[in-house]
Amino acid sequence: MTLKINHVSGAKEAESVRSLVQEEVEGQRAELIDLSLKIHRNPELGFQEVRASRWLTGYLRKKGFRIEMGVSGLATAFRATYGSGKPQIALMAEYDALPEIGHGCGHNLIAASAVGAATAAKLAVERYGGTITVLGTPAEEIYGGKAIMAEQGIFADLDMAMMVHPGNRNAVIIKALACVSLEVEFWGRAAHAAAQPEEGINALDAVLQSFNAVNALRQHIKSSARVHGIVTDGGEAANIVPAHSAASFLVRAEDEAYLDVLKERVLNCFRAASLATGARLEHRWGKTYYAPMRSNRTLARLFGRNMELLGHKIDWSQRETGFGSTDMGNVSQLVPSIHPFIAVAPPGVVTHSAEFASYAASQSGWAGLVLAAKALSLTVCDLLASPRLRQRVWREFRTGSAEGRQSLGQTRQ
Ligand SMILES: [Zn+2]
Ligand SMILES: [Zn+2]
Structure with a gap:
């Protein structure tokens, strides 16, 4: 009581x-x-x-x-x-x-x-x-x-x-998705874009190829995952083969395990573009990891x-x-x-x-x-x-x- x-x-x-x-x-x-x-x-x-x-x-x-x-x-x-x-x-x-x-x-x-x-x-x-x-x-x-x-x-x-x-x-x-940032740079060789293009290594093409590869990859990843980026350096002038290019990306997935898988597949897109163009790739994964x-x-x-x-x-x-x-x-x-x-x-x-x-x-x-x-x-x-x-x-x-x-x-x- x-x-x-x-x-x-x-x-x-x-x-x-x-x-x-x-x-x-x-x-x-x-x-x-x-x-x-x-x-x-x-x-x-x-x-x-x-x-x-x-x-x-x-x-x-x-x-x-x-x-x-x-x-x-x-x-x-x-x-x-x-x-x-x-x-x-x-x-x-x-x-x-x-x-x-x-x-x-x-x-x-x-x-x-x-x-x-x-x-x-x-x-x-x-x-x-x-x-x-x-x-x-x-x-x-x-x-x-x-x-x-x-x-x-x-x-x-x-x-x-x-x-x-x-x-x-x-x-x-x-x-909310697990998320990590990726900074990439391609190092090519400048040349006159019309007079001696054969002497150049086009770093901008490497970035463009990377975007195309990521776009193709996107169809075959889990629908909740996200890969998106911007070009932060695309060259200096139209008559110079770009010797340097850069892009900034974010890679997101529902869990850390899939994020690890995705990180490797995304990086392969940049590696492939490096191989295709001859521009050297440098990449840095962001220090900050946003957990799901x-x-x-x-x-x-x-x-x-x-x-x-x-x-x-x-x-x-x-x-x-x-x-x-x-x-x-x-x-x-x-x-x-x-x-x-x-x-x-x-x-x-x-x-x-x-x-x-x-x-x-x-x-x-x-x-x-x-x-x-x-x-x-x-x-x-x-x-x-x-x-x-x-x-x-x-x-x-x-x-x-x-x-x-x-x-x-x-x-x-
Ligand atoms: Zn916000
Ligand atoms: Zn907010």
Whole structure:
């Protein structure tokens, strides 16, 4: 009987913490929007996010978080913590922009939602104990800041890691491909292109042959894999046989094993072009490896249920189109993680476009920001309140299979 009464009052209390957390996000609405707009108006490329990291840590410090700047040896990375001990739940803030189109990936909204969720979740930390952390993870777009931070071990002590990315649909279980970059150069010999072409070795032809070979290869690789690139040097003048050419490629696959297979087959395209043209090939695989995303389904369903309770529909399917790669994949290999998308733009508007950048500073962007902050902080409440739920998340992470579908109430497709 006593147990029952405790259970009922516990549930009542959990509900009151959940509603206080939502009110707290609501109370910060104007400040969070302002923070997102400041970052949007001052786009900074990867590892140059000096102002964004200063604004974000300034806000968190004001709300009582302990701040460490320059963690993992990265000047614009930070860790902001509130509370102490286990469990340690981290929310990821991204804040880098893209060249030319600024916040065309909406990372200004990611940053503001993580900060809003964490500062609201303080209430849950005070009630249940544990630690809430915001990790400021720079240079997602080009250098894979989280991949570097993962190597430095900053995620080792975490129990869960979450973030929300703005997009054009609401989806909680997402896929992201393993990805590695490839830089190639061909070295030929210059000659007058009309007077003594027989003396020349055409490095541009080597690049063109490589593209043709990759295009032919593409039909015979797994449909989820991606190989794409650009020419970065194609010669100097039409009357000179190009002595040098260069190209930049990305190779992506659903898992690391297939990525290894694909890397060799892609490299063979360049080797073949070198042999055919006589231009010497030099290649360098990128230092940064983006691991595939391993969405924790238990966590994802919990987050999705909170989205639904907040009155939003979820796309529960795992659509296999329209995904790229993210350095959150590297985090997800180490600790149970989610990287859901929240719609801030209509389905036809894609990320990495100027149009999406304008949605990242619009009414719908702000609605997405507040929704993300609420759903994240409610999910933190649930996790801090329930050791059994945390165990379930970890059991899935260790065994690779989700359980408890029914009890979380999410089975639809
Ligand atoms: Zn992006
Ligand atoms: Zn992004």
